[in-house]
Amino acid sequence: MIVGAGFGGLEAAKALASAPVDVLVVDRRNHHLFQPLLYQVATAALSPAEVAWPIRRILRKQRNARVLMADVTGIDVERREVLLGERREPWDFLVVATGATHSWFGNEAWAPYAPGLKTIRDATAIRHRILCAFERAEAEDDPAAIERLRTFVIVGGGPTGVEMAGAVAELALKSLPADFRRIDTRKARVLLIEAGPRVLPTFPEPLSRYAQRALEALGVEVRVGAPVTACDAGGVAIGDERIPSATVVWAAGVAASPAAHWLGAEADRAGRVVVEPDFSVPGRPDVFVIGDTALARDAEGRPLPGVAPVAKQEGAWVGRLIAQRVLGRAAPRPFRYRDAGQLATIGRRAAVADFGWLRLKGWIAWWFWGIVHIYFLIGVRSRMIVALEWFWSYLTYDRGARLIVDP
Amino acid sequence: MIVGAGFGGLEAAKALASAPVDVLVVDRRNHHLFQPLLYQVATAALSPAEVAWPIRRILRKQRNARVLMADVTGIDVERREVLLGERREPWDFLVVATGATHSWFGNEAWAPYAPGLKTIRDATAIRHRILCAFERAEAEDDPAAIERLRTFVIVGGGPTGVEMAGAVAELALKSLPADFRRIDTRKARVLLIEAGPRVLPTFPEPLSRYAQRALEALGVEVRVGAPVTACDAGGVAIGDERIPSATVVWAAGVAASPAAHWLGAEADRAGRVVVEPDFSVPGRPDVFVIGDTALARDAEGRPLPGVAPVAKQEGAWVGRLIAQRVLGRAAPRPFRYRDAGQLATIGRRAAVADFGWLRLKGWIAWWFWGIVHIYFLIGVRSRMIVALEWFWSYLTYDRGARLIVDP
Numbered sequence: 001m002i003v004g005a006g007f008g009g010l011e012a013a014k015a016l017a018s019a020p021v022d023v024l025v026v027d028r029r030n031h032h033l034f035q036p037l038l039y040q041v042a043t044a045a046l047s048p049a050e051v052a053w054p055i056r057r058i059l060r061k062q063r064n065a066r067v068l069m070a071d072v073t074g075i076d077v078e079r080r081e082v083l084l085g086e087r088r089e090p091w092d093f094l095v096v097a098t099g100a101t102h103s104w105f106g107n108e109a110w111a112p113y114a115p116g117l118k119t120i121r122d123a124t125a126i127r128h129r130i131l132c133a134f135e136r137a138e139a140e141d142d143p144a145a146i147e148r149l150r151t152f153v154i155v156g157g158g159p160t161g162v163e164m165a166g167a168v169a170e171l172a173l174k175s176l177p178a179d180f181r182r183i184d185t186r187k188a189r190v191l192l193i194e195a196g197p198r199v200l201p202t203f204p205e206p207l208s209r210y211a212q213r214a215l216e217a218l219g220v221e222v223r224v225g226a227p228v229t230a231c232d233a234g235g236v237a238i239g240d241e242r243i244p245s246a247t248v249v250w251a252a253g254v255a256a257s258p259a260a261h262w263l264g265a266e267a268d269r270a271g272r273v274v275v276e277p278d279f280s281v282p283g284r285p286d287v288f289v290i291g292d293t294a295l296a297r298d299a300e301g302r303p304l305p306g307v308a309p310v311a312k313q314e315g316a317w318v319g320r321l322i323a324q325r326v327l328g329r330a331a332p333r334p335f336r337y338r339d340a341g342q343l344a345t346i347g348r349r350a351a352v353a354d355f356g357w358l359r360l361k362g363w364i365a366w367w368f369w370g371i372v373h374i375y376f377l378i379g380v381r382s383r384m385i386v387a388l389e390w391f392w393s394y395l396t397y398d399r400g401a402r403l404i405v406d407p
Numbered sequence: 408m409i410v411g412a413g414f415g416g417l418e419a420a421k422a423l424a425s426a427p428v429d430v431l432v433v434d435r436r437n438h439h440l441f442q443p444l445l446y447q448v449a450t451a452a453l454s455p456a457e458v459a460w461p462i463r464r465i466l467r468k469q470r471n472a473r474v475l476m477a478d479v480t481g482i483d484v485e486r487r488e489v490l491l492g493e494r495r496e497p498w499d500f501l502v503v504a505t506g507a508t509h510s511w512f513g514n515e516a517w518a519p520y521a522p523g524l525k526t527i528r529d530a531t532a533i534r535h536r537i538l539c540a541f542e543r544a545e546a547e548d549d550p551a552a553i554e555r556l557r558t559f560v561i562v563g564g565g566p567t568g569v570e571m572a573g574a575v576a577e578l579a580l581k582s583l584p585a586d587f588r589r590i591d592t593r594k595a596r597v598l599l600i601e602a603g604p605r606v607l608p609t610f611p612e613p614l615s616r617y618a619q620r621a622l623e624a625l626g627v628e629v630r631v632g633a634p635v636t637a638c639d640a641g642g643v644a645i646g647d648e649r650i651p652s653a654t655v656v657w658a659a660g661v662a663a664s665p666a667a668h669w670l671g672a673e674a675d676r677a678g679r680v681v682v683e684p685d686f687s688v689p690g691r692p693d694v695f696v697i698g699d700t701a702l703a704r705d706a707e708g709r710p711l712p713g714v715a716p717v718a719k720q721e722g723a724w725v726g727r728l729i730a731q732r733v734l735g736r737a738a739p740r741p742f743r744y745r746d747a748g749q750l751a752t753i754g755r756r757a758a759v760a761d762f763g764w765l766r767l768k769g770w771i772a773w774w775f776w777g778i779v780h781i782y783f784l785i786g787v788r789s790r791m792i793v794a795l796e797w798f799w800s801y802l803t804y805d806r807g808a809r810l811i812v813d814p
Binding site for chain 1: 436437438454455456457459460461463464467468473474475476477494526527528531538542545546585586587588589787788789791792795796799803805807808809810811812813
């Protein structure tokens with residue numbers, strides 16, 4: 001049984017395709033989500049269905065796989081059953097790949113004012129806030145209120161924060177101005193706030209500097225070394241400085257899902273389950289935890305980052321391990337993470353790419369970013385449609401999904 | 408001032424583009440919706456953003472037009488102001504084009520069990536129900552419960568009902584079977600229930616008969632002369648016959664929006680405002696009501712139907728009338744509805760078209776239907792993307808927007 005059909009869970013299922021096993025994939029949603037492009041849904045560039053696909057559809061041809069949409073409420077490790085409300089589903093091997101959720105670092109009361117971006121629902125809610133802020137500003141007479149509505153704060157300078165800030169700035173600068181009569185959307189203030197010393201902290205420093213300059217060229221105010229100290233309906237505060245804002249997006253913290261609690265396993269402060277080198281839970285060789293839910297380490301003992309390639313490689317490896325074990329064969333060679341590099345886009349013709357041996361920035365990185373992301377989408381249909389949407393946006397600056405739907 | 412940016416309101420705004428007036432378009436949503444394709448959103452074929460566009464975007468180039476997203480709460484006819492909550496917006500000429508909503512014919516308690524299809528929100532809610540019914544059936548063990556989950560009832564045999572029934576049947580028969588392991592989605596029961604003697608009652612009888620046969624060929628059970636007498640969480644009843652169903656869609660009744668109440672004007676039983684031949688409210692030559700909100704009559708005294716072409720032609724005519732009046736010129740020639748015909752699609756390669764002098768059915772009507780609907784979409788982007796989505800679905804039977812998003 002595989003719990004969670006994210007990048008890790010799906011790869012585990014696929015790796016078991018030709019093994020003599022029954023695979024049951026359980027997820028509380030019916031779709032697999034391509035999270036790296038979720039910020040484009042939140043900024044009205046893409047529709048949800050362009051970055052999400054039914055799990056059943058993906059596993060349609062894998063005849064040994066069954067998919068169940070259900071909420072996992074607990075795991076009975078002793079009886080080897082997953083609890084789905086009233087129901088129980090038994091397993092011989094369990095792979096827990098339930099991903100991560102937001103964390104406000106102990107300030108969970110900020111959540112309603114600074115929503116995070118992890119699900120389709122999050123993305124459409126943020127899109128709703130951003131578009132409504134412009135609509136309300138257009139109807140507003142009080143200059144201070146207009147200012148607050150026209151201020152967008154993105155907290156967290158990782159790839160998601162950088163990409164959100166760039167996309168909101170382009171929306172305000174390029175897509176919307178001609179549509180409004182009373183307000184000048186080009187005067188929108190977009191702030192990217194990062195507590196650490198630089199944006200894109202996992203990238204080499206020169207690329208961080210380039211990303212900051214590129215954001216600033218778009219009009220984004222980048223604040224580094226600026227931890228958010230308060231957040232409420234009025235906006236955010238950095239120490240004594242208050243920034244009135246109607247739209248705050250939280251791209252700063254993640255916490256693992258409650259898997260450690262379900263399993264009664266040891267976890268780190270972020271809630272990630274501490275796993276053995278083969279991703280099993282200590283003392284439970286039949287229970288594996290992968291992806292953002294696990295604290296795995298590389299050969300040098302450094303924690304592996306919470307990114308899609310790590311989850312995918314772990315999922316594929318654990319799938320093979322289970323297949324080998326069922327067949328009574330030797331385990332595969334120890335897991336080694338192959339780092340294929342990292343990418344982040346800032347805006348039109350601006351991105352950074354770091355492959356270790358090669359660093360790219362500017363338009364070449366941007367094209368590379370676009371091609372890689374189209375390649376990783378699932379299915380010909382999504383690739384064609386996203387390519388068409390991007391091509392159209394590139395020509396016209398238009399955003400295709402500027403819908404405010406009653407929440 | 409124009410209240411409502413549906414087919415009628417938008418045409419009225421556009422007809423005033425070169426008049427020496429300020430146009431204010433007020434709508435409670437930020438988008439204009441192409442309702443004829445809404446059933447495709449409800450059946451997971453299209454995404455919302457493919458059939459809806461920001462009103463501001465549509466009127467971007469019309470420099471005398473301003474758009475305001477706001478809820479109209481009343482109209483003060485004496486002071487010539489529209490009430491938007493606390494706010495008031497003054498007008499010299501008012502066009503009310505607020506459309507229609509659902510009516511359960513006095514059984515408003517049925518609403519939660521048999522939702523209607525008028526807005527994006529309605530469409531995604533119905534999509535949610537349909538897709539969840541299959542998901543829950545897959546997880547269910549009790550045969551009676553599976554049967555109920557696999558039964559889909561569409562109430563109302565007009566174009567929306569016929570198109571919904573055909574699309575649900577194709578979803579169950581063609582798109583889903585390979586994705587499910589325990590249930591056979593091809594055994595889904597789709598019922599189209601019509602109180603009157605035939606489906607598509609506004610079409611010539613031979614086309615109604617063809618439509619019924621085409622639906623039956625798709626496996627839809629068509630019940631004519633069958634008024635629904637009860638509706639609850641368990642399903643619907645037709646007299647003594649109970650039909651257990653988890654998914655009921657109401658495509659039967661419409662009622663006008665509360666415009667008559669706002670205006671203190673005379674209305675018919677469906678709530679439509681009785682208007683003069685120039686669409687003004689009797690005694691108020693500065694207030695016009697058009698589209699589904701108005702009861703207008705053709706030269707023979709028959710009420711004009713509540714369809715998009717009527718609303719569009721009325722909107723354009725009233726816009727011209729106002730422009731002429733502001734310029735002090737003679738009124739345009741009296742309004743005459745030019746009936747361009749009617750269309751309805753049943754499923755792959757099956758549709759009906761009635762142009763009065765020409766009737767088409769089968770694949771030729773289906774191609775015509777597709778081309779006309781692409782033509783009427785707004786903008787090159789939507790046309791390209793919908794054409795691509797349809798082309799892809801035609802080749803593969805796949806549905807691109809099968810997302811269940813937490814409500």
